[in-house]
Amino acid sequence: MTVHKQTKGTKALVAAMLAGTMAMAVPAIAADDQSHLEPVLNSTDRALTFDWPAIEIGTGEYEDGPTGVTVFRFKKKALVQVDARGGGPGTVNTDYVALGYDYPELDTIVFAGGSWYGLEATTAVATGLKDDGIRSGDAFSLEPNIAMSLGSIIFDFGSRRLNEIYPDKRLAQAAYRATRTGVFPLGARGAGRFAKSGGFFGCNAFSGQGGAFRQVGDLKIAAFVVANPYGVINDRDGKLAACYKAMGWPADVKVADLMQDFPESRKEGWAGGADKTASNKNTTISLVVVNQKLPVADLKRLAVQVHTSMGRAIQPFATQFDGDVLYAVSTGEIEGAPYSSPDLGVLASETMWDALLSSVPEQPVVVAPVAGAKPSADTLKTAAGTYRFSQFVDLEVTVKDGKLYGRAAGKRTVYGIGHEKPVELQAVNGTDFTVPGRYPFILHFTGGDNLVVNPGHWQQVGMRVTPQ
């Protein structure tokens, strides 16, 4: 099993762990200080490429969360309107936007993980523009020179990961300075680095950020979304885009069935898992950009119509546990209103649905225990101990009769492993273990002082804090 796509920082850290050379002190990752974290910029495996110089995009990620930020920059200030529709939004300066002035003022829109803490990313991009002398704050220019940076956040803490690292000023400013045209990374990137979807039905799928672009004649439309919804993402046939399905469900279950049969359809689900209190923090944040010049009221209408249309692709949508916010931006590059408001709305809504579908990353598979698999001697020898993932997460591993057991010893549970009594960790091979269930859950013992949970793109690394 390879531990892929790590940042240099984490890679070095894990290398040190694997080598067993790291000191036994409480590791830095378990503290709240983020100064050692290394921004990873514009990391991409799958991307939307499109030709529209007016939009620049940059992403930044802290792999140790993982969590991240996505910055959209409009070098020429643009007109913006906002539709906040979820029950738990995070926003900046929307009171100003709601006043409806009809001149372009927007510089950047910043999406980030980290719940409300991630709003620091939005304000940091504004001050970054100032620090760089681009929006100097000088009140003597003819055009407004105070940066307008708007932004929203997703909740990517809770049961998703075992730490509370957030996208901070440093990461956001690095991402803003990495903005470039034409490329938007898709999947679990940027602000969508640790998004999930479908908790309402217990799907708990890995999610991410999506983008799509359409051009009809001179009209350009781009849609971007960070999809972290409580509802499930579904395609135009009603098929779930991603879901760890419950046992009783038909293979080709459709969202309409799940919805219509509710509450029957949720007999087994997320809500029944260990992380109950955290299951209900979600958000989908989105951005639609058009080059057609629009009056303020029409731009606001575009926001409303497109946001409402997203209720087709995410079900349920706009719940109390979502903080959904949509930003509509007009770059004003073409005049003369070639499209009426509803027509423009339909085109943008369909682009947004495409964007949503593009957000879904490949899902890690659920690995079952393998009959006959046995822990290696090395694992048995070194596994026992308490591993710290963050200040609230300790996993105590014990060995008894050649079997491994785990128990949450910190404040929080460790995914499916609770505090009550040790749970058997069932071997998949000599170094990897699982506790069987609906979701992927692998514990990989490195043979050194660390334990990697769910190795791969969303891995969590714990370090031994007890003397061996």
Add this chain to the structure above:
Amino acid sequence: MTVHKQTKGTKALVAAMLAGTMAMAVPAIAADDQSHLEPVLNSTDRALTFDWPAIEIGTGEYEDGPTGVTVFRFKKKALVQVDARGGGPGTVNTDYVALGYDYPELDTIVFAGGSWYGLEATTAVATGLKDDGIRSGDAFSLEPNIAMSLGSIIFDFGSRRLNEIYPDKRLAQAAYRATRTGVFPLGARGAGRFAKSGGFFGCNAFSGQGGAFRQVGDLKIAAFVVANPYGVINDRDGKLAACYKAMGWPADVKVADLMQDFPESRKEGWAGGADKTASNKNTTISLVVVNQKLPVADLKRLAVQVHTSMGRAIQPFATQFDGDVLYAVSTGEIEGAPYSSPDLGVLASETMWDALLSSVPEQPVVVAPVAGAKPSADTLKTAAGTYRFSQFVDLEVTVKDGKLYGRAAGKRTVYGIGHEKPVELQAVNGTDFTVPGRYPFILHFTGGDNLVVNPGHWQQVGMRVTPQ
């Protein structure tokens, strides 16, 4: 061909016409005075029946529009929140509701046709409650005694019908006084008397009002809707609930195809018809009632979540040409929050989709000209003349070489017949004629001084205003 389901008033009128005994003066129906119109109350052919004494419902209709009003009354004042989401809403007292006081004040919700003029129905029900001594305005009671009547309207003028009759104070008070429990008329009834749907894709289907009821344990949910959307109504499989389809469309066309292929999917459509200016006035108004007691913020959330979910069943939804408003009401009959906010929202959303589907009436068929059919001698003899449908609508019928021709002679067009030059009226049988096209369009000559357009539930009656 029978002229069915008329009110006594219209029946008498038409009878008089058929008998040719009516004076040649400009008929009353062409004037703006509505005092001769006769309220038809609780007219029902199809109905939702349900057991929930807290909700009383009454409908009133003026068949000469036709247009109507639907009154929901909560004898015990209820808590209400509102979500206005369309681009052209009509509302009353929503500033007050938005203040979020947490005590029940709602008496009635009134839905009506007549565009903004139909708001008279809302205020009239309030004063009706006062006139009847139920909410006396007496400020000395312990409980609030000023009636709170909220309400919204649909646009049912324009190309839908040939007059501008609106639901007025008299009709609304009659409907309020006819409220009763347990029965909600479905289809083209009450406020949905002349609703249409699907103009965006040229569907131009007849629409109406729908209702649905669910009970899960002690929880009761009712959803009511007057569906007059610019978008198409579709079922959970994406099938159009009603549509006069364009020629090129596949028989089993799905809404997802129409939407995704837009603007290609609208090559032929409503927008190309004669009534262009009127094509884009729509609205869907809806009401969801729960018996669970809810905090104000949760009731508002219910409104938002359910309203957003309707974007699945109506596509597009919440456009600039819609005036969508949803009312969420809690009767507060059960306490203890058995359902979380998102769960309640899903249950109510599905109930609302059921309600929407129940709103669709049986569609009149498109009748083609019949080869060989000839006007009867009597028709030829008496058809010529100008028929007045209202102050703005005159149809001039001429006879030439045994054929009939029509031309709009008033300010407005007469459905597909414009002002430019006489259009041939092609015979279907001895008394009925059509101008072929996408939509039903029958002209029935009675042999007397009147002309019935589209005889049946949505018929328009014109009277000869020229001496024969």
Add this chain to the structure above:
Amino acid sequence: MTVHKQTKGTKALVAAMLAGTMAMAVPAIAADDQSHLEPVLNSTDRALTFDWPAIEIGTGEYEDGPTGVTVFRFKKKALVQVDARGGGPGTVNTDYVALGYDYPELDTIVFAGGSWYGLEATTAVATGLKDDGIRSGDAFSLEPNIAMSLGSIIFDFGSRRLNEIYPDKRLAQAAYRATRTGVFPLGARGAGRFAKSGGFFGCNAFSGQGGAFRQVGDLKIAAFVVANPYGVINDRDGKLAACYKAMGWPADVKVADLMQDFPESRKEGWAGGADKTASNKNTTISLVVVNQKLPVADLKRLAVQVHTSMGRAIQPFATQFDGDVLYAVSTGEIEGAPYSSPDLGVLASETMWDALLSSVPEQPVVVAPVAGAKPSADTLKTAAGTYRFSQFVDLEVTVKDGKLYGRAAGKRTVYGIGHEKPVELQAVNGTDFTVPGRYPFILHFTGGDNLVVNPGHWQQVGMRVTPQ
């Protein structure tokens, strides 16, 4: 004492009473049927006259309330924005206005008494415009032809008067049809017919409607207000514009003293009176009109700035017991933005303060019992009996030892006279009596079957319902 300024209807009624010729049946004024009430239009003793043809104004009053309505009409549709700021507003169609479309749609603004029942006046003016063929509802014109009538109401029930007559459709349509340019009646006229002010400090002054006009170069500004505030109206020196002062107050008490010394300054006050439950329903509704063309955001800003400035002239302002709403209208007659937003706001704010001060009518004086004054023989002979003022208000008058006593026998109290035990009515002269207190309170026995309370502009007429 003369009973002046009555309407013909009331005059006839009172004449009949004085003649003692009226039957003993429960008089019509005590019922809820308003069909016998006679609209009095454009009644004026004091007026603002100004030259601005774009604004037409009409008032209608039912003297038997008294209550009334004021209609502002813009023959050429105007742009409007609304600021609802009080805790209990009544509004129509403000959701639409808030969408911020930048084309003029406003036809009329309607202010009325009657609490929420008075909103019927707003919708009735819209339908009046339709009935008259001015805004036909015809969707085929090039310009919008649906009337936009906005409006708000004041609470003028409660302890103010002894009945709940409200401005209804008939009165509002009559007032709309009486609109004319150049004249705005000042004082207790139109919607301000039975306004009061200053209840917060127990002032309980009679109030009304005010107007003012300024022209600076080409810029025209008009301000209109119906002042029924819980707070006191004060001039630019802080002097109370009108107040029945409490005993302990200095003669030249200033509003700043009352406010700063609160709650000490309210030792004796309205709240201590008999009509406690009704003391706290108020509202100030206002309208500012400019001829400068403004973007939507600037017009909204004008509404906000002016509304906020009114907190100087009314203290306290925008309380929970007020339903304050301000309408800002631009007729768009002059272009080129001669005044910046704040400058325009200041000019309009000062005009509004002038308007507020002009609203205050001459106050009836408090008449004390006159030592030695004795009821006339005729009064003693005929006074005893129960007088009905409305369905909730009966006053039982008894005679004992040459003195008169009063007791409230209906549901409501009769100003200062409660239900508990008979209160002595102390003679002022042979026919007039009072119960001494802070406020004017005269009972005038006509010698016939009626009793006039507070004869004059705000008089209430009761009729004997017991056989003599």
Add this chain to the structure above:
Amino acid sequence: MTVHKQTKGTKALVAAMLAGTMAMAVPAIAADDQSHLEPVLNSTDRALTFDWPAIEIGTGEYEDGPTGVTVFRFKKKALVQVDARGGGPGTVNTDYVALGYDYPELDTIVFAGGSWYGLEATTAVATGLKDDGIRSGDAFSLEPNIAMSLGSIIFDFGSRRLNEIYPDKRLAQAAYRATRTGVFPLGARGAGRFAKSGGFFGCNAFSGQGGAFRQVGDLKIAAFVVANPYGVINDRDGKLAACYKAMGWPADVKVADLMQDFPESRKEGWAGGADKTASNKNTTISLVVVNQKLPVADLKRLAVQVHTSMGRAIQPFATQFDGDVLYAVSTGEIEGAPYSSPDLGVLASETMWDALLSSVPEQPVVVAPVAGAKPSADTLKTAAGTYRFSQFVDLEVTVKDGKLYGRAAGKRTVYGIGHEKPVELQAVNGTDFTVPGRYPFILHFTGGDNLVVNPGHWQQVGMRVTPQ
């Protein structure tokens, strides 16, 4: 003339300047990098002291702006509502607050200078609470553990000072960590470090932050305000609290006169000065705290009523050039609603007026040139050169015939000195000069490489950038 109240950092810098020992390189203060700036915490000369442990307050200042931040912390989460009323507000997370949830979530309110850049202070305090482990972001606690930090900003750039230093993350976190109970520094402190007032009438007074506290029985009310309004601050007699008056004004001019006589009253004013473009950026941000437990709607009402009442003390108020926002907080320490909503509103409004008056610092006097005063020989010898105040502000000083002349050589003007042609700097004494005018304007030559403009609390220090 002493240069008082400097921070250690600036003091050292100025000392170095005075000693003439500093290198000629472009000084650090002229760059945008803020990392060398030293936070000055809880700096106080005048203060409100009060006993209310629930509220903790800290201030931070960068003297080199000067600019600053004020943090209000509620250790026990409190309920909050917001009223944004100005034309240019800066806010964070108000969409969430507007949803009206009825449980306490507020941790901190942060006021800052720096226009929108100062919003970084608000988000930084949230992350500070996280970094310190107080609001860990851990989703597994029973109570919400995501910090809610709200905040607003004032515009203190523009013509106020010669640089664009803003309160950043570092300063805000330092101020948050310095919060303590019972003391609130008054005057030009914290977020009010470089506030001004009265620009509308050209007053251009120095302003600051104010606070007041009242206790009535068990009820506690505190009001805090950072007053940077476009309008003038006035006391309860209408006297201007601070103003550099225009020449023609009476000594005892009252605000009512200025307002009512507008535009005549603004014949000479700010708008005529050199810094025209910057004259119109203002804001007043305020906070009212009560210990009475309130429903959400009542807390929102408190915000509205108090905010409206501020229109008495600031005239004009809530203009397009103000970004006024008021926060209302209930600590919920006393239950049982001892005060009605309007009563509470009045008490809080008066407390707020007290707070506003307490905000006004002692004003620097206008120093006129002194006839016969001559530059010292040392000054003449060393004065010539270009002095840099920030990247946009250079002042070129030349000597001719024993007189000094100044000219703005950078992008911006230097207060009253423009770019056109050299202006004579008239001697006040041997080292100090002025350009006579309505406002204080002193140029103090230190004899070394620096030039101190307006020495004292609001001084600006320039450093020579040309070789001598």
